Amino acid sequence: MEDRKNILILFFIVFMTICCNDTQSLQNEKKVFIKQLDFGYKEYFVCYDKDTSQCSCIFSPDRDYGLCVKLYRSPNEKYFFRYIDKDENDTTAFGGFKKPREKIFRSPTSAEMINEIKQCLSVASKKYNLNKLYHFSFRLSYWCDVAIQTSEILEKENKLNVIKHADIDKALEKTSLKDSLMNIFGCYGKTIKKIVCYELITLLRKEYLKNYSPLYKDSHCPNEIVDVEVFVYFDDTH
Structure with missing residues (x-):
């Protein structure tokens, strides 16, 4: 039994x-x-x-x-x-x-x-044919950690009050964005020609990011997050 x-x-x-x-x-x-x-x-x-x-x-x-x-x-x-x-x-x-x-x-x-x-x-x-990919675009706020990194850089440089597109472009160069993009598109033989932003620049309260990421709760996260349209252009295929 x-x-x-x-x-x-x-x-x-x-x-x-x-x-x-x-x-x-x-x-x-x-x-x-x-x-x-x-x-x-x-x-x-x-x-x-x-x-x-x-x-x-x-x-x-x-x-x-x-x-x-x-x-x-x-x-x-x-x-x-x-x-x-x-x-x-x-x-x-x-x-x-x-x-x-x-x-x-x-x-x-x-x-x-x-x-x-x-x-x-x-x-x-x-x-x-992804080898023919011309550009990839997104709102900066969609990529939460990069938006936060960019805003932190602009805040340290005292440029959040009067922001120019060129300032955002330079700040993006100092973030993890390019490495992440190469991780995504590199396997299709793409190399990045330039990353630039266009259109209206807005400042979002950090609470706005709660719909997209828990990172907004980080005490080091700036109270205002820069948002703009970002375009990633790839080198021509040879």
Whole structure:
């Protein structure tokens, strides 16, 4: 009887181990979704099981310049779901712009975001020749740690009060951005020609970053975070 009891206990332990492993595997499963947008644009983004990432890569072939990729990030909006209205508990089927969101998308860390971009590029490379990539663009606030690093540099140089685009360009050179970009695009033979910012410069309260990163709670984080559109241009393919 005792032997039989021990066998049953052993069987239960093995069964639970298998179930837990399967569950963990399911939770860690990642998949890249693709959405055809208007005018030939395509949106690529990653889902962790049923949890959609905030980040999207928007691919737009340009007839004159080549392939352009834009990083889009939102805590509760995504082009992919604009016309879908399903279960709000599943962000992979969450209803677009139709109504206020009660459940926000998954906020990746900067390291996770880099890996997500790499995954999107890997899938997109089956459709696009990434060797023809012309530029990559994003709002600086989307790349939280770089936005914080840039703001810290400008604050130390007393340039947060009157900020020029050239000041941001120089500050970006001192951050981890270029190394991160080469980690993403280097495997496609791309080298960076220049990194520059354009458009309106704004200062965001650090609390704004709470939708994107826990880094805003850092006591060393400046109270104001610079935000601007950043363009990364790649050298021409030879």
